[in-house]
Amino acid sequence: MRRFMAAMLMAIGLVTAVSAATVEDAERLVRDTAQQVLDILASNQDKVKNDPAFLYGLVNEVILPKVDFIAMSKLVLAKNWRKATPEQRKRFIEAFKGMLVRTYTRSLSEYAGNTEINFRKTISQRDGKYVTVQTEILRKGRKPIPVDYKLRRTKDGEYRIYDVVIEGLSLVKNYRTSFATQISEQGLDALIADLERKNREQGGNSKVSDAG
Numbered sequence: 365m366r367r368f369m370a371a372m373l374m375a376i377g378l379v380t381a382v383s384a385a386t387v388e389d390a391e392r393l394v395r396d397t398a399q400q401v402l403d404i405l406a407s408n409q410d411k412v413k414n415d416p417a418f419l420y421g422l423v424n425e426v427i428l429p430k431v432d433f434i435a436m437s438k439l440v441l442a443k444n445w446r447k448a449t450p451e452q453r454k455r456f457i458e459a460f461k462g463m464l465v466r467t468y469t470r471s472l473s474e475y476a477g478n479t480e481i482n483f484r485k486t487i488s489q490r491d492g493k494y495v496t497v498q499t500e501i502l503r504k505g506r507k508p509i510p511v512d513y514k515l516r517r518t519k520d521g522e523y524r525i526y527d528v529v530i531e532g533l534s535l536v537k538n539y540r541t542s543f544a545t546q547i548s549e550q551g552l553d554a555l556i557a558d559l560e561r562k563n564r565e566q567g568g569n570s571k572v573s574d575a576g
Contacts, residue, residue, distance in 0.1 A: 480502040
């Protein structure tokens, strides 16, 4: 699972806002920003390997603001989102962000150098509201890793990532399953408190903007 977020982070790092974005814009954004993030990692290999603060800064300041965490959180919690209070939703979103930062930031070091992305196909649904950009991560001496980036066009007209599917496995579905089990056994408040505690203990602060 550590590769899920690493792949997502690498591909969406510098996605910029667009007005009335088209399907072609979605593919171009992923294509251009993927290369930009790869370049940042390749040109800062010492920092990537030895300075966790560098990666945390990259994730928090450049990458996470481009993820639609509201949509992602709704999908992850599923029926539990509908049952949650506004305060529970707010706390979950922040704790979930922090967990992703804490768990996956250092995985980016695996992609510092000798990494390319092959763009295979872009699929549009609902008149471009949802777009899937199908790619492969290519690393020297290793089997290609198929990665699908799922984007949605937000109310302000820009595309944001809401899921990543790597080798057929969805990040959203994976967390939906694991969180649903914990919620059924302990409740939503217990899940949120557990995420918050681990973020405090292990580091995982995130301050990002939410998509509409």
